[in-house]
Amino acid sequence: MTADLARFSINQMTVRQLSLPELVSTCRDLGVPGVGLWREPVQAYGVEAAAKLVRDAGLTVTTLCRGGFLTATAPDERAAALADNRRAVDEAATLGTDTLVLVSGGLPPGSKDLRAARERIADALAELAPYAEEHGVRLAIEPLHPMFASDRCVVSTLAQALDIAERFPAHQVGVTVDTYHIWWDDQAPAQIARAGASGRIHTFQLADWITPLPAGVLNGRGQIGDGAIDMREWRGHVEAAGYTGPIEVELFNDTLWTRDGREVLAETAARFAEHAG
Numbered sequence: 001m002t003a004d005l006a007r008f009s010i011n012q013m014t015v016r017q018l019s020l021p022e023l024v025s026t027c028r029d030l031g032v033p034g035v036g037l038w039r040e041p042v043q044a045y046g047v048e049a050a051a052k053l054v055r056d057a058g059l060t061v062t063t064l065c066r067g068g069f070l071t072a073t074a075p076d077e078r079a080a081a082l083a084d085n086r087r088a089v090d091e092a093a094t095l096g097t098d099t100l101v102l103v104s105g106g107l108p109p110g111s112k113d114l115r116a117a118r119e120r121i122a123d124a125l126a127e128l129a130p131y132a133e134e135h136g137v138r139l140a141i142e143p144l145h146p147m148f149a150s151d152r153c154v155v156s157t158l159a160q161a162l163d164i165a166e167r168f169p170a171h172q173v174g175v176t177v178d179t180y181h182i183w184w185d186d187q188a189p190a191q192i193a194r195a196g197a198s199g200r201i202h203t204f205q206l207a208d209w210i211t212p213l214p215a216g217v218l219n220g221r222g223q224i225g226d227g228a229i230d231m232r233e234w235r236g237h238v239e240a241a242g243y244t245g246p247i248e249v250e251l252f253n254d255t256l257w258t259r260d261g262r263e264v265l266a267e268t269a270a271r272f273a274e275h276a277g
Helices: 020-030 039-045 047-056 075-095 114-134 158-165 188-197 231-240 254-258 261-275
Strands: 008-011 034-038 060-068 099-103 138-141 173-178 201-206 247-249
Touching: 008 060, 008 261, 020 034, 020 039, 020 047, 020 261, 034 039, 034 047, 039 047, 039 060, 039 075, 047 075, 060 075, 075 099, 075 114, 099 201, 114 138, 114 158, 138 158, 138 201, 158 173, 158 188, 173 188, 188 201, 188 231, 201 231, 247 261
Parallel strands: 008 034, 008 247, 034 060, 060 099, 099 138, 138 173, 173 201, 201 247
Antiparallel strands: none
């Protein structure tokens, strides 16, 4: 492993065409030290088996994606969401990661009340945060770009994420800093400093912004170096705030998914070293 890759982690979704054993073996071959895993493929492989596979390869699981979707109003839906998030905490603990990324959820059907939806997130975290602490897992609220506010995440800025997180101890609830979602926000550097001052930067993720966005927009995250974001500048912001942890590249990109996954992973590692290392 080169010094440039010492903090590099590949999010499983970036190369979702690789099976978990293929991902692990490619990371080992390339000297990639960390992986961010996703619940669905891990569940399909088997959580215990996945934990052993990664552990035996000497890889660090930097995060588990994802928990969240905590904005439902119906009691049965809320109960189901809380139960699913407890399972996510259990899975994170089994995999040996201390960070569960939360995508908080969009507006419930028929609602236009963003503030109320954010309060329901806080209410849910009041139940989930102590459970996560008992299992050695931190919850990392991820603000998503405002284009996702209606259907995926009513938390759109780091300021909003921190307003919720700061109701809880930092070792229970913090934030995810993802360049793709915050690069446009001129208040984000100050909010990164705010998060760092209280030890709430629980994970740092990279993806580039390229236009035009694809239909559906979800899978428009660009390869590092292909878009408008200065990765080294944002790394500087989080490091100035005291963050010294892994740096995870998480790309949702249909074109990348059609390619050979090993080549994509090698390319991503090289781009990380060039643009963010």
